[in-house]
Amino acid sequence: MTDRAVRHFAIYAGDRLVLVVRDNPGTLRSTAGPAPGDPGPPGRPGTNGPPPGTHPFIDAQAHDPAAESRLRELLDASSSFDDYLARLLDAGFDIASCRPERGLEYELPSGRRLYDGTELAGACWPTRGQFTTLLRQPAGDELAFDVATATAYRDAAATRLLEALAASGTFDELLERLAAARLKAA
Amino acid sequence: MGEYTHAEPTVEDAPRRRVVTPPATADLTAVRSAIGNRAFGSLLRRQRVARVASHKPRRPAPRRPPSWPELEAALADNTKDVKAIVGRVREDQLNQMWKVPDWVRKLAAAMSPERFAYLAAAIMLDSSHVPAGRKEALRLLSAMLHDKETALRMIVRPVTVVIVPRDMQPTELEEFQSLLTKDEGKGPGKTFDGRQWAHVRGFSDVTYGIGVYVAIIEENLLGGAPDPKVFEAPTDDKGNVIGAKGAVVGGLPVGFSNTTHEMAHAIFRQGLTAEERKLVTRCYQAKRAATSGAGSLVANLWPDGPRINPVAPKRWKDKGWTDETRLRYLVGLSDDARRVYENYSSQNVDEYFAQLANAYVGANLGIDGATLEPRNNGRDWVASKEPKEMLDLLDRLFNHATVNDIDANGELKARGRCANPPRPPGKRGRT
Numbered sequence: 001m002t003d004r005a006v007r008h009f010a011i012y013a014g015d016r017l018v019l020v021v022r023d024n025p026g027t028l029r030s031t032a033g034p035a036p037g038d039p040g041p042p043g044r045p046g047t048n049g050p051p052p053g054t055h056p057f058i059d060a061q062a063h064d065p066a067a068e069s070r071l072r073e074l075l076d077a078s079s080s081f082d083d084y085l086a087r088l089l090d091a092g093f094d095i096a097s098c099r100p101e102r103g104l105e106y107e108l109p110s111g112r113r114l115y116d117g118t119e120l121a122g123a124c125w126p127t128r129g130q131f132t133t134l135l136r137q138p139a140g141d142e143l144a145f146d147v148a149t150a151t152a153y154r155d156a157a158a159t160r161l162l163e164a165l166a167a168s169g170t171f172d173e174l175l176e177r178l179a180a181a182r183l184k185a186a
Numbered sequence: 187m188g189e190y191t192h193a194e195p196t197v198e199d200a201p202r203r204r205v206v207t208p209p210a211t212a213d214l215t216a217v218r219s220a221i222g223n224r225a226f227g228s229l230l231r232r233q234r235v236a237r238v239a240s241h242k243p244r245r246p247a248p249r250r251p252p253s254w255p256e257l258e259a260a261l262a263d264n265t266k267d268v269k270a271i272v273g274r275v276r277e278d279q280l281n282q283m284w285k286v287p288d289w290v291r292k293l294a295a296a297m298s299p300e301r302f303a304y305l306a307a308a309i310m311l312d313s314s315h316v317p318a319g320r321k322e323a324l325r326l327l328s329a330m331l332h333d334k335e336t337a338l339r340m341i342v343r344p345v346t347v348v349i350v351p352r353d354m355q356p357t358e359l360e361e362f363q364s365l366l367t368k369d370e371g372k373g374p375g376k377t378f379d380g381r382q383w384a385h386v387r388g389f390s391d392v393t394y395g396i397g398v399y400v401a402i403i404e405e406n407l408l409g410g411a412p413d414p415k416v417f418e419a420p421t422d423d424k425g426n427v428i429g430a431k432g433a434v435v436g437g438l439p440v441g442f443s444n445t446t447h448e449m450a451h452a453i454f455r456q457g458l459t460a461e462e463r464k465l466v467t468r469c470y471q472a473k474r475a476a477t478s479g480a481g482s483l484v485a486n487l488w489p490d491g492p493r494i495n496p497v498a499p500k501r502w503k504d505k506g507w508t509d510e511t512r513l514r515y516l517v518g519l520s521d522d523a524r525r526v527y528e529n530y531s532s533q534n535v536d537e538y539f540a541q542l543a544n545a546y547v548g549a550n551l552g553i554d555g556a557t558l559e560p561r562n563n564g565r566d567w568v569a570s571k572e573p574k575e576m577l578d579l580l581d582r583l584f585n586h587a588t589v590n591d592i593d594a595n596g597e598l599k600a601r602g603r604c605a606n607p608p609r610p611p612g613k614r615g616r617t
Contacts, residue, residue, distance in 0.1 A: 016393070019378075026522030030377035032386040033444070034530045037556035038499060041515075045506045048518065051526050059522035061534050062378035065392050066364050072378050103467040104535070106455060 002139040007081070009137075010098040010105065011071070011088055017106045018064040019071050020098055023081045025050055026059020030068060057081050063106070085134050094123045095151050097132035099141070105129075108149070112185035114157065114178060121157035121183055124150040126171035133158045148174055157183055251275060258289070261305060262296035269324075272308045277320075283309045284344035294334045299585065303328040306337035315359065316349040319407040323349060326407075326445045326605060329547055329587035336457040336583060343456045344397050347449065352404040353413035355384040357420055361399040362392055366420060366428065375420060375429050384420035385432035387412060388444040390451035400452050402445045410609030411437040439552030441590050441598045442561075443544065443605040450543035451536060453583065462579060463535075469576045470535040477532070480517045487571055489541035489550060490529035491559035499558065529554040542568065546580045548588040549605050551598065563596030564588075 011019040029035075039052040058081055062068045074091055078084035085095060094111065098104070111125035129149025130138060145165045152158035164177035175185050251274055252260065260271045272280070283290055290309070294302050307327035313320035327347060331337040348361055356362045357375065365383035366375040375383050383389075388406065392399045405412050417432040438444060454463065477485050477493045484496040498512040507515075516524055525533060531541035531554075541561070544550040550563045562571070565586060569577050591602025598604055 022522060024520065024522045026520070027525045028379045029525070029533060030379040030381065031391065031536075032377045032379075032381060032383070032389050034555045035379050035381070037554075037558070038495075038501075039526050040501045041505050041507055041512070043505075045508070045511045048515070050523050051519070053526065054523055059525075060378070063536075065377075065383070065389055068378040069365070069376050069383070072376055072380065100467070101471060103460070103464040106463075 001136070001142055004137045004139045007134075007137045008098045008100070009085070009132075009134075010096045012094045012096065012108060012111075013064065013067055013092070015108045015110055016064060017104060017108075018062065018067040018093065020061045020063065020100070020104065021081075021084070022059040023057070024059050025054050025056055027053070028055055028058075028072070028075075029061045031062050031065050058084065063104075082134070089120060089153055095134065095153070096123075096125065096149050097130035097137055097151065099130060111149075112175065114161070114183045114185055116154065116157055116183055119154065121154045122150065122152045122161050124148045124161075124165075124171075124174065124178075124185075131162055131165055147171055251279075258293065261293050261301070264296075264298045264301060268297075268301040268304045272305060275308075277308075277311070277313060280308045281310075281312060281346065284341050287338075287342045290341055291338060294338055299332045299334060300328075302334055303331040303337065306331045306341055309341050310345050310347050312346050312348045315351050315354070316404045316407075319349045319404050322407040322605075323347070323402065323445065326443060326549075326589050327449055329589050330446060330449050330453060330543065330584055332585035332587065333457075333583050336453060340452065340457045345400065345452050345456050346397055347400040347402055347452070349407065350387070350401050350403050352408075352410070353415060355416050355420055356386065356389070356401045357384045359401075361394045362401060364394060365392065366422070382420060382429045382432055384429060385417050387416075387435075388448050390448045391455050398452070398456055400448050402448055405437050406444050406606050408609070409437070409440075409607040411435075437609070438606055440606055440608050441549065441551030441604055443547075443549035443589060445605070446547055446549045446589060447540045447544050450540040453543070454536060454539045465575060465579060466539050467535050469573060470538045472573070473538070474521075474532065478521075480513065483517060484513075486559075486562070488529055488531045488562070489538070489545040489568075490531040490554040490561045491557055493528045493532050493557075494524070495527075495557040495559055527556060529557045529559070542572070542576075543580070543584070545596075546584055548590040548592045548596065550596075551590070564592050564594075566594065567596055 007023040009021050010017055011021060041047070042049040042051055058075065062071060070091065074087045075084055078087055088095065094113070096108070108125045109127050111123055113120060114122040114124065125148060127149055128146050129144065131143040131145060131150045132138060133152045133155060135155065147168050148165060148171055150161055150165055152161045160181040160183055161178065164174055164181055168174035168177055178185060257271070257275065260266050261268065293305065297305065304324065307324050311320065311323055311327060313323060348359060350356045350359060357366045377383060377386065387403045388401055390400045392401070403412065414434045417434045419427045419431045420429040422428050454466065473487060477483055477487055483494050484492045486492045494516055496509060496513065498507050498509050502512050516527055531538050541550060545561070545563050546565050546568045548564050550561045553560050565588070568580065589603070589605045591599045591604070593599055
């Protein structure tokens with residue numbers, strides 16, 4: 001597997017896309033009309049620093065007005081990209097690999113959260129898509145499966161989830177294989 | 187700037203009220219003062235008591251509304267005036283037609299695209315807060331609904347387009363109150379980039395119940411500026427301040443329609459098929475790729491002009507930057523970091539489509555907020571800068587419609603039709 005240079009995830013509330021995030025300093029963009037324009041230079045000529053107002057660890061585009069306030073609140077409480085992802089999961093959002101060159105999936109078919117015992121371990125959706133973990137994301141179309149889109153939220157679940165994906169011909173079969181691997185769908 | 191004509195609504199144009207029974211006291215101002223703006227907005231919705239006082243009819247009650255068979259027969263007859271037929275149906279009845287999709291589909295099959303576009307716009311429009319804006323809103327929305335299948339998907343979703351009065355915060359209206367209190371009241375009612383939703387004038391794709399709602403604004407339909415009081419700090423049901431006061435801003439440029447912009451967002455999300463959205467995405471990404479690098483970043487290929495302004499603004503030059511040093515700096519930034527300096531239509535695929543739609547219908551006047559460069563406008567411009575597959579899609583959606591009368595350069599013609607016209611002198615406050 002080739003890791004992406006910059007991780008790029010789509011965040012869902014239920015089946016609805018609410019945010020697209022990149023693990024890179026950038027801007028926070030709302031669905032509301034344009035924010036104030038050119039923020040001016042970063043300093044004196046020759047400065048190569050980021051533009052004024054650049055977020056230190058994330059570039060993000062919101063996609064659901066009703067969720068924006070909560071998403072920003074969680075971001076403000078976060079200390080890093082990974083901390084933000086963890087807070088999003090705790091708040092009930094789900095995370096899928098984003099392949100923007102294929103167009104955003106604004107709605108996913110109803111998915112299932114996966115639990116390893118009582119711990120949230122991942123999620124899967126019955127539509128073609130990419131397998132990813134939160135820390136390592138495949139490049140391009142690597143690890144794309146017809147049977148499901150899937151994310152391992154815990155590294156301990158990654159191998160089991162990937163093996164079940166590779167062996168399954170249908171979404172129901174995937175859930176059966178995951179259950180046999182002690183990953184129960186809620 | 188020349189003079190522009192604008193279809194100023196008449197009393198005859200105004201739809202009949204949903205219910206025209208005012209409260210017993212008829213003292214709406216006193217009620218509003220007593221319970222606060224937000225609760226007053228909810229009251230209006232619940233009781234269907236809109237501002238009847240300023241819209242007293244000059245003539246007796248209108249004709250009997252048509253029965254459903256009469257309505258169906260009249261709408262299916264393409265020789266009859268669809269505006270007159272639709273005008274005989276109460277708006278709240280039109281707004282319920284999404285519940286009978288088979289009947290609407292049957293009508294769609296029988297009606298010409300232009301006539302069905304008008305009916306579709308009337309089904310989606312809620313002008314109950316601003317009856318005076320109804321005629322102009324229908325003119326603009328129907329220009330964008332020429333593709334029956336797209337319109338049907340939006341009707342069935344259902345999509346509702348609500349006109350927000352110029353003197354109300356959108357979050358005072360029931361459909362948009364969730365923006366203040368979503369997430370069990372934990373959210374502070376802010377946009378992701380930190381603004382107050384209460385102060386945003388126009389947005390799309392707000393889910394409420396089973397529907398999707400679009401907020402368009404009175405001042406952009408009838409011209410002029412919003413009432414400064416809409417930028418006051420938002421309050422909750424009990425009148426407690428729950429946000430900060432915002433900076434007062436005026437109206438949008440003459441000829442720029444954020445009505446069509448927001449409707450384009452709704453079309454993109456709720457009307458287009460997944461394959462059509464992928465086509466738009468491909469075109470967006472191709473344009474991003476074609477405007478990367480030192481030379482092409484400044485190419486004028488986007489609906490809102492070049493991706494970045496090649497000339498350093500004064501605030502940069504005041505700090506010693508030149509055009510060359512600034513351009514070198516911008517080229518060296520990552521795509522993510524550079525976005526704050528780039529035009530609005532290049533920010534993401536949603537804004538690209540919305541601004542491209544605006545340009546197509548001739549409503550993309552003014553300058554871009556980030557680059558300060560003029561926006562591009564008109565179908566001719568779109569045809570010259572977009573691939574054929576994108577132009578084909580827009581032609582199917584909008585069928586060469588233009589909501590402004592513009593010349594070959596995309597500029598407004600004097601005395602022509604104009605969305606967002608200059609506000610006539612002396613007209614202030616509510617219409």
